[in-house]
Amino acid sequence: MNWIDYIVIIVYLIAFLGLGVYFKENKDAKDYFLGGKQMGWFPLSLSAMATQLSAISFISAPAFVGLAQGGGMKWLTFELAVPLAMIGIILIIVPPLYRANIVSIYEFVERRFSTSTRIVLSMVFQISRSLSTGVAVYTIAIILQSVLDISFHYTIILITVITIVYSYMGGMKAVVWGDAIQMVILFGGLLICIYYGWDLLKANPNFSGFDSERLKVIDVPNLGFDGGTYGLLPMVLGGLFLYMSYYGTDQTQAQRLISAKDENASKKILLTKSERCRFYGSLRCEKPFIWQQWSRTCLRRSKRCFCT
Helix, strand or coil: CCHHHHHHHHHHHHHHHHHHHHCCCCCCHHHHHHHHHCECHHHHHHHHHHHHCCHHHHHHHHHHHHCCCCCCHHHHHHHHHHHHHHHHHHHHHHHHHHHCCCCCHHHHHHHHCCHHHHHHHHHHHHHHHHHHHHHHHHHHHHHHHHHHCCCHHHHHHHHHHHHHHHHHHHHHHHHHHHHHHHHHHHHHHHHHHHHHHHHHHHCCCCCCCCCCCCCCCCCCCCCCCCCCCCCHHHHHHHHHHHHHHHHHHCHHHHHHHHCECCHHHHHHHHHHHHHHHHHHHHHHHHHHHHHHHHHHHHHHHCCCCCCC
């Protein structure tokens, strides 16, 4: 890395702290936790997508598609359930959730069941999300350690402090707009990687195409009744219940839905997120094929190639 790279990183971190300062004026709990219910569907949909992504999903999904034994594009069969799940959430979950005029999904649970139910479910969420966030931060720290050439422990402290400060100061507005900015960067970076990676492959005389088995998305004859893996019906049905429970009742997702300025905006968040998820999932599946072929070419040329 050179001084320009470090300037970009410093400006990026300062900008996120600036978001916290800019949105620090919050009048009440509704303003702090829901952004005053004045935010539009577009930034909220980007934020909802960014919430489900991390360094783990950005690396693990492409690794399964392009490198793992038995992997491939068949992972995308799971994504066929996303539009179905969004329709179910719009019809069943959004109307009562938004009209309840609540601050969190657990407030709705308390009204519907009891205080003890709210406490138990919120504790389960906090513990499970703390563990998953810890793994995500650990993964990011490993990447930044190799790129920035700084201590692993300092990297974790830097990520944690910046995130806590800007989200604590700015509340929901800072979190949503911060997520939206990161989602745009992710999309842009992914498109740039695919463009330049494909350009390198076309210039490579040894490139003869991708593995046809890994390009298979839907195995139509395999409906899942024979005990085989990645059957069509188990993938779609399992994905339907998974995505309905996650996008409709998980606090990180439901918070975006009830922060929308009206019920129609909440529905637009789900509809646009459905299309963006499928598009982004497809892009993540294209990247590993390019990386795989490029790596093999480098390995053939030299055992000490920089990309290995």
